[in-house]
Amino acid sequence: MERKFTGTITINTKKDGFVRVLELEKEGSVFIDHSHLNTALNGDIVEIEVLGKNKVNGDKVQIYGKVIIVLERGRKGYSGVLEEDHGVYFLVPQDKKMYTDIIIPKDSLNGAQIGMKVIASIVDWSDHKKSPFGAVIATLGLPGENDAEMLSYAFERGFSDKHTEEVNKEANEIKSHGITEDEKKSRRDFRGTSTFTIDPVDAKDFDDAISFKKLDNGHYEVGIHIADVSYYVKTGSALDDEAVARETSVYLVDRCIPMLPEVLSNDLCSLVQGEDRLVMSAVFEIDDEGAVHNEWYGRSVINSNRRYSYEDAQKTLDEKQGDFFEELDILNKIAKVLHKKRFDNGGLYLETEEVKFKLDEKGVPVDVFVKVRGDTNKLIEEYMLMANCKVSEFITKEEEKVLGVGNAICIYRVHDNPDPEKMHNLDLFIRSLGYTVRFMDGLIPTTDLNNLLAKLEGKPEKDLLQSHITRSMAKAGYSTKNIGHYGLAFSFYSHFTSPIRRYPDVLTHRLLMRVLTNDVPKETEKAYFDKLCAQASKREKEAADAERGSIKYKQVEYMSYRIGQEFDGVVSGVSEWGIYVEEKKSKCEGMIKLRDLGDDFYIHDKTHGRVFGENSGIEWKIGTPVKIKVKEADLDFRTIDYVLV
Numbered sequence: 001m002e003r004k005f006t007g008t009i010t011i012n013t014k015k016d017g018f019v020r021v022l023e024l025e026k027e028g029s030v031f032i033d034h035s036h037l038n039t040a041l042n043g044d045i046v047e048i049e050v051l052g053k054n055k056v057n058g059d060k061v062q063i064y065g066k067v068i069i070v071l072e073r074g075r076k077g078y079s080g081v082l083e084e085d086h087g088v089y090f091l092v093p094q095d096k097k098m099y100t101d102i103i104i105p106k107d108s109l110n111g112a113q114i115g116m117k118v119i120a121s122i123v124d125w126s127d128h129k130k131s132p133f134g135a136v137i138a139t140l141g142l143p144g145e146n147d148a149e150m151l152s153y154a155f156e157r158g159f160s161d162k163h164t165e166e167v168n169k170e171a172n173e174i175k176s177h178g179i180t181e182d183e184k185k186s187r188r189d190f191r192g193t194s195t196f197t198i199d200p201v202d203a204k205d206f207d208d209a210i211s212f213k214k215l216d217n218g219h220y221e222v223g224i225h226i227a228d229v230s231y232y233v234k235t236g237s238a239l240d241d242e243a244v245a246r247e248t249s250v251y252l253v254d255r256c257i258p259m260l261p262e263v264l265s266n267d268l269c270s271l272v273q274g275e276d277r278l279v280m281s282a283v284f285e286i287d288d289e290g291a292v293h294n295e296w297y298g299r300s301v302i303n304s305n306r307r308y309s310y311e312d313a314q315k316t317l318d319e320k321q322g323d324f325f326e327e328l329d330i331l332n333k334i335a336k337v338l339h340k341k342r343f344d345n346g347g348l349y350l351e352t353e354e355v356k357f358k359l360d361e362k363g364v365p366v367d368v369f370v371k372v373r374g375d376t377n378k379l380i381e382e383y384m385l386m387a388n389c390k391v392s393e394f395i396t397k398e399e400e401k402v403l404g405v406g407n408a409i410c411i412y413r414v415h416d417n418p419d420p421e422k423m424h425n426l427d428l429f430i431r432s433l434g435y436t437v438r439f440m441d442g443l444i445p446t447t448d449l450n451n452l453l454a455k456l457e458g459k460p461e462k463d464l465l466q467s468h469i470t471r472s473m474a475k476a477g478y479s480t481k482n483i484g485h486y487g488l489a490f491s492f493y494s495h496f497t498s499p500i501r502r503y504p505d506v507l508t509h510r511l512l513m514r515v516l517t518n519d520v521p522k523e524t525e526k527a528y529f530d531k532l533c534a535q536a537s538k539r540e541k542e543a544a545d546a547e548r549g550s551i552k553y554k555q556v557e558y559m560s561y562r563i564g565q566e567f568d569g570v571v572s573g574v575s576e577w578g579i580y581v582e583e584k585k586s587k588c589e590g591m592i593k594l595r596d597l598g599d600d601f602y603i604h605d606k607t608h609g610r611v612f613g614e615n616s617g618i619e620w621k622i623g624t625p626v627k628i629k630v631k632e633a634d635l636d637f638r639t640i641d642y643v644l645v
Helices: 022-027 146-156 165-177 181-185 238-246 262-268 310-319 325-344 375-403 420-432 446-455 460-472 503-516 523-560
Strands: 004-011 017-019 030-032 045-056 060-072 078-085 088-093 102-104 117-124 133-141 194-199 208-214 220-227 250-252 255-257 276-286 292-303 306-309 355-359 365-370 412-414 477-479 566-574 578-583 589-593 602-605 610-613 619-621 625-634 639-644
Touching (some): 004 060, 022 060, 078 102, 208 375, 276 375, 276 503, 292 503, 375 503, 460 566
Parallel strands (some): 030 060, 102 133
Antiparallel strands (some): 220 276, 578 589, 625 639
16 A cells, blocks of 8 residues: 555644545545644645554544645745744744744844734744744734734735735736727727626626627527736736736625736726726527527627616616616526526536625624525526636637547636535435435435425525535536536536636636637647646635635624624534534524533434433434524634523
8 A cells, every 4th residue: 555645734623633635535534643743734735654544433444644744835824913922022823723833033023013913924844843933924913903804814825915016017007008999999899789787786896797689580699798807917927927826816804805906907907887898708699598599709899888786786677677677687587597407407506695794994893694696696697607608618619629529728617526425424414404315326416405405495404504515515626627517517617707806717718819819729738727727726715715714703703792692593513512503694603512501411412413411302403493692702713602592
């Protein structure tokens, strides 16, 4: 048996590590005792050596090993408070899985003051028995200040709220150049066609617009027009280099940290109402059943007639009157047909809820709510999905004419089939809710999951089931190898519709233009695109981690102002330590410790997914509604403690 493997390490709160290795999937994760971490930190890519196996919990076998070398740090920096003791400066990390302080030499403080919240990078860590040496790379402010806390999540993962001087200079020069008449004349002109954008009410960058025109044959011309970022951001420029480094915009609770400078993302590239804008277009002749009869791709110019928010567009549909009601109505009816076809074809129907906060002028959360998705959200989603699919298929088929079948070079958005073990665990979870689904060939059919979700509509268990389904899925990512998209049930799928905030979409635009100009990429370029796909997938995860971290912080902060208040909740999980409860409105998850459940001896019954009182027989399982009171909210540990009312 081979003994050396590479993988990403996860550190638990006991300061031990686990490495999931692809080649050892059947045996489970490799356990790394704290003494064998060899400077590895949570999220690092490491090379490990397997040392042996032990039996734990009866017949279960646990592989154990040691870290040989850290290949790549999972974090660009570590946030925390700068402290000093007897002339020695050090960072106390915010992340409780970061098990060591970082020593900061005086000449590496970079102006930071004791007690400030800072970001420090590790500069040298040659002896795992001692603390690492680091340097302050950013000072964020005072602990607890909104800016300091929010920015820490982005900075830790290498996302800065500022662009370099060179990048800003290039962006400003592009902005000052503007859009010339010659540039407009060289493009297909949609300025005489009804065109509008539909976005969140607080959006500042508008990537996509839809145009609509009735045709004499009873069909419709629907144009999906996307900001032509690739026209402005050229390969090899400082703008492009920074976009590659970032790969994505980051959406924290209270701000967007854009991939591109705002003079482009919120201005020249943004499809604002009443302004001529350069776009990449996917234009389809479709009928009432959503069937595509003709398609056209290329560079165009548009002028958006109306900037809709989702709520405004929904009001127009509901009241059956207003600007572009007829266009919206027809588009909505076709979108519903496309929606049904997608799920009839095996698509997975997941509508995960998005929590939004209302903040005061200091960034304190005064209210929290779940965003409602109406028909207009789904309308935009369906046409963006159509464009993403059709562009991906077009690029692939056109390139295959030159490169041969299976040799196309495209940036696919891929989603692999779920892991059978995770599907088995999902099946057990569904049974713990009191329902059954089919389990065949390591998969639960998507039709069974969709039917169960429909059956649970309006019940608290639905949100919990959606979360468990999401966790049981493989992670979507970017690849030049087309394995399809399991969750959407698409054979061809690429990201095309959001180039202002996602770099893979910029790459897709470039590849589309190369196909349209008979400049099909060569096989020798595949390694270059493979590298960019890996970078995009990695940075997407890091951005998502930052976004989730900022949401969790605000949820804990929200509850910290509500100690002693009562709420309705639902049991979201059970463990040997207690029961997890999700507050109904804010989705703030906290724990009721076993010792706080009452005067009884409580047992965690893992087999049946419940906690019950030995004497009273009272039980709690996932989906049980409960009335709770906030006992404690710890912003340092990002935890909430509830008690039963």
